[in-house]
Amino acid sequence: MTDPFVQPAEPTAADAIAAITDELELFDDWMDRYEFIIEMGRKLPAFPDIWADDAHRVPGCQSRVWMEATLRDGKIFFAGVSDAAIVSGLIALLLRVYSGRTPAEITATDPVFLKELGLLEALSTNRGNGIAAMARKVREVAAHLSASA
Structure with missing residues (x-):
């Protein structure tokens, strides 16, 4: 089985x-940006079916979203x-950062x-709320894992 956790492409979140930001600026309109974001989602590592359950579900998202995290060598890796x-594209974008x-x-x-x-303005209110919920979840996991480490 391949590693389901996203590996960072860049050295830091910044x-x-x-x-x-640079990649999205290459596109003049939001339809092209959406296509780019959707393509990012298609490149996510395969998410194990066993994790597609209520325990991994992110509340507050209009679509169904599942995430998992693991702590390795002091760093948190996410799958989603x-x-x-x-x-899925928005998840890929978030996980690329975090x-x-x-x-x-x-x-x-x-x-x-x-x-x-x-992104928040370009998305529907429900999608905007959903990505905010995913970002909150990522930060909650980090706070929880750093407290228990």
């Missing part, structure tokens, strides 16, 4: 946000998936970048 293509980071870096990285990228 670098990931900068790279995503949704039953909606655009939401997965493979230390709990301190995760809690220090405010998800305000989602608003700065224009």
Whole structure:
């Protein structure tokens, strides 16, 4: 089985946000950006079916979203998936920023970048609330794992 957890492409969360910003700026309109985000979701590592249950479900999302996290060598790695293509893309975007980071870096990285990228305004209210719920979940996991470490 391949590792279901997202490995960081950039050395820091700030670098990931900068790279995503640059990539999204290549597109002139939101339809092209959506396609890019959906494509990011298609590239997520396979999420084990056994985790697609209520225990892994992220509350507050219009679509069904499941996430799992593991602590390895002081860094938290996340896996995630949704039953909606655009939401899987948003998960990929979030996990590119947060997965493979230390709990301190995760809690220090405010998800305000989602608003700065224009994502929250471009999405429906329900989708915007859902990505905010996913970002909250990531930060809650980091706080919990750093407290128990």
